[in-house]
Amino acid sequence: MLPPTGSSYRESAILNCHVSTAAQSGQTKEISHAFEMLWLVQRPVSQAVVSWPDCGLPWIRFSTPRSLVPDSGHGKNHKDAASVRATHPIPAACGIYYFEVKIVSKGRDGYMGIGLSAQGVNMNRLPWLLVGSITVSDTCNGAQTAHSFINTYKLSEVRRHTGQVCDFLLVSEEVSWKEQRWDKHSYGYHGDDGHSFCSSGTGQPYGPTFTTGDVIGCCVNLINNTCFYTKNGISLGHAPYDLCFTYFYPQCILQPNLYPTVGLQTPGEIVDANFGQQPFVFDIEDYMSEWRAKIHGMIARFPIGERLGEWQAVLQNMVSSYLVHHGYCATATAFARATETMIQEDQTSIKNRQRIQKLVLAGRVGEAIEATQQLYPGLLEHNPNLLFMLKCRQFVEMVNGTDSEVCCLTIRSPKSQDSYPGSPSLSPRHGASNTHLHTGGADSPTCSNGVTPTNKSKSHSGAGSSSVKYPSVSSSASSSTSSSPSSVNYSESNSSDSTKSQPHSANSTQETSDSEMEIEAEHYTNGVVEGSSARIMNGTYKHEEILQPDDNSIGNGVTDEGCNNNRQLCGGNQAATERMIQFGRELQALNEQLCREYGKNATHKKMLQ
């Protein structure tokens, strides 16, 4: 590609965002009511998708600053495309979600796409949400553009970071809109041919084409996992695919959240988004009322059969079994006493289960497996699939560095490990401190800035960097120490072993960094806080044949968190890495074995990825 030619194509694609300026207008109530109406299940309005990644700044319109090369027929190439995601994902519990986009101008060729896309990262593992991205396809210009975005918006947003959901802009240059057609979990309806695309490069004929003046809507129905588009208020019917949502158990989300997305390709394309600030052209409330009626009808007609008149007993049983299932054993006992019912399960058994659950939640899956084998012999043997799932998770946790098998290798005394999170009662606090740590890290730009240069230098001169990195880690650790006493022990152990493991880390990464220089460079220029972890990840999967390239998503996500928590990664320890690789191979073997026994299993495949 030739260098950018200047500003002539600067305004190539403009996205107008009418952001709900709820605070400044008297319509606040109305708007929030409108949002509430959009939710079958009530949730705080603050989590609703309200805008494109504008982060509440008064910049209503923004352009994707790309420069195109006149000779190469700009806009014709997929690589010239860009897509914009909304700041927030579609809330998992909303039931039915809808947004509309008005085509203000079709630009030169009208290659626009409206739809949904996933982040491509395992959201669950990230305590914060990556809330929107502008993708820039011009690889030559990418680095520069990325920087400009970060400088302008990202840092300011990092400051606004609230600890739970941050309005955050990530610029990643590797994904472009048209390429996103091939991405997993991206769904789009294209204006030029009226085709609909689903995670693949070839679209299916779907609806009419659309152009200037049309209002295109996209409705996601999480009740039956379908999606349909509307044109000028007329429903075009279900898109020929089911959406891949696995929202129901937050603990085991394998598929990521979906974001309202708009893709633009040729100069002059302008669209206006409406997330509910203005009345929709399509009568979405009518649609929702139908579903509401359907669900009410379903409840009303629910067959109760013989048990008519035993409502009380049924309800009590329901409450009791819920409490038992989730291991709230004291509450369950109290409830049983009050209602004079019996609890089927033994208390110790409940406690045991609770302990295993906590181990899993704390990421110490290996211990959890061990405990299960001890307490419930035969259970895992009879459920090889469950075992496999657990091992997969264990592997992920190993990469993360949480799992004890790795931790034992990195931390001096295994006992100290035991002494800290060994008792389940501590683990919730452990979780809290995680968040806090992370928050501290992200809150202070100096910290994150501190990390980035360190990494950079580290990749060039291995050993010297450890001294640079060390203070930055301890600074963040000490900042957290003051506010959270419970984490003192933890951060100390971390900082101490990070000194020790640093050379290893440098060594291991340097091996790969030669071959992966390019990729790394990109990561650095991104300036993303978790640069170092990403690099380690790159290195890891280079070694790791088990992991397919896709696991970028999971891997990145996991390691990102690891880094933010300042917990030492397994990548920091040679022995641990080796153990991990070995474990990965075992996992692969286990999968093969299962395949032989039960035939191919799609879920397993997915998990391996």
Next chain:
Amino acid sequence: CVNYVTNVSVTFVLMQEVTATSRHYVDRLFDPDPQKVLQGVIDMKNAVIGNNKQKANLIVLGAVPRLLYLLQQSSSSLELRTECSVVLGSLAMGTENNIKSLVDCHIIPALLQGLLCPDLIFIEACLRCLRTVFISPVTPVQLLYTDSTVIPHLMSLLSRSQRTQEYITQIFSHCCKTPEHQTVLFNHGAIQNIAPLLISPSYKVRMQALKCFSVLAYENTQVSMTLVNVLVDGELLSQVFVRMMQRDQPIEMQLTAAKCLTYMCRAGAIRTDDSCIVLKTLPCLVRMCSKEHLLEERVEGAETLAYLMEPDVELQRIASTTDHLVAMLADYFKYPSSVSAITDIKRLDHDLKHAHELRQAAFKLYASLGSNDEDIRKKITETENMMDRIVSGLSESSIKVRLAAVRCLHSLSRSVQQLRTSFHDHAVWKPLMKLLQNAPDEVLVMASSTLCNLLLEFSPSKEPILESGVIELLCSLTQSDSPALRVNGIWALMNMAFQADQKVKGEIVRCLGTEQLFRLLSDPDTNVLMKTLGLLRNLLSTRPHIDQIMSSHGKQIMQAVTLILEAEHSIEVKEQTLCILANIADGNTAKELIMTNDDMLQKIKYYMGHSNVKLQLAATFCISNLIWNEEDGSQERQDKLREMGFVDILHKLTQASDPNLSDSSLTAAPHGAFGLLIEETLVSENWTNEV
């Protein structure tokens, strides 16, 4: 209650004694003690509930006249009269035969008489019984209108109670079958009286009122125009209907409200681009076509939708993209499904019953969708097995399906592309020809109209159709009593004659016969006349054909032309006739028929000076053909025409403002310096035959 149970069990257990028991009930009606009669009627009521056999027995044993007598007797207690009407209502709930017997006993006047009583409970009982009788298809609805005081009285009863509202509106909606009925109800203030019921707290009342409006507005401009301006509780009626179409409302209500708006729209009271049609009614009706609804609802939805968008191409376009309608309709052909045949007889029966209805509804909707837009037609023909379905639909036993299938085919036949491709591939002409052999008129109209399109010059089906002896069939159609069939017959012949070879033309003339041809030329229907002239024009094209036909039929044709030119006819007809004359003038020998006819030349001269440019042009064509330089004897003809003073007229025409005309006049100048360029104006009539 105990009574009821014992009685029922008695009738069940002792079937052989049924008649005896029934006899006992009837006998008790004649008891001198009114108290005992009342008890007897109550017992009878309990005995007949849900027992069709008992009902039939009682009717046979003559209970009805006695009950009616008791009902009408003012000396009877109100309680007795009420119970009587309840029993009668119960009897009416039985079979259709029961209803017939009741009507034969003059139950309707008796009950209507009963409505004059002030007692509400009695009135309600009478109304309930009347309702049951009137909703039966065997009851002649005219009985409601025989007494002119009935309707006003019913209107006044509307305010009495929710029950009276429900029953009366239900009676109205079942008894409003003709435009006259609509007018009667309208004139008695049905709209003002029923409109408030649309917001009644009772669902049944709302529903019946809505149904009432749907039958009142159907194809009735007067009612529809009034409806749009009606306010219900400060809200426009159309908005009330829109509210009733909301998706959480019962399907029946959504569907009926959509019908109301559809009828109002078709009657011109609501614009087709009104948002309540485009964004509400149309999507609602499309929704009704989806799989999740009952078969009846899908049929009704599809038919109403077809009716709604029939005249409006924009609605057709919108509908074609809504919810994959075109693909969704393909499901209508999948009944009875293979699953239902195996799993459950009841469902198979149900499916079979509705299969015809579903198919005809789908064909109708396809016909409506594809009537104007080429892209939609393409989409339809590309739907799975569509052409095969139409072909098999053409030979189905049910007339309704055949008619709908041929309508669909007609709609699709307006596409040049489809005519050339799928129509030919599937040999649709075969079943079509078969259909034309013996079909009722309505099917015949559609089928012949489709045939017109299939006979167009570029249609590859033209040849095989010609070989199958279609000419005789079409000629017989031209003798039909129905103007529509005559038009289609002659139209098809006209299309057939266009650029046809001599053999076909000769066959047409021979088969049709000059007599019939001239009868058609004096047809009262202008359309028939126009198409006949078109046929003549197509027959008289290319020189050898002209000469041949004129040599055999020249005299009659000249006569007919003279007649038409002399008679009072529209400009178009005269123009067409002059064009025929121009064609004749193009023949080698046929020219002489004009040249020797001074009267005709005078007529041509007259039309050259006519105020209508089209006629001037046609007449000038005629002259220029006569004086064409390169032919034998052109000099003599030019001389003759010059003598007759055509030069002046031509000169005048060259000064005329119309560039089209002056050009042609210039070339026609008898001085013959210019080559004449007359384009053969063949009839390529607008072949998209509107029916």
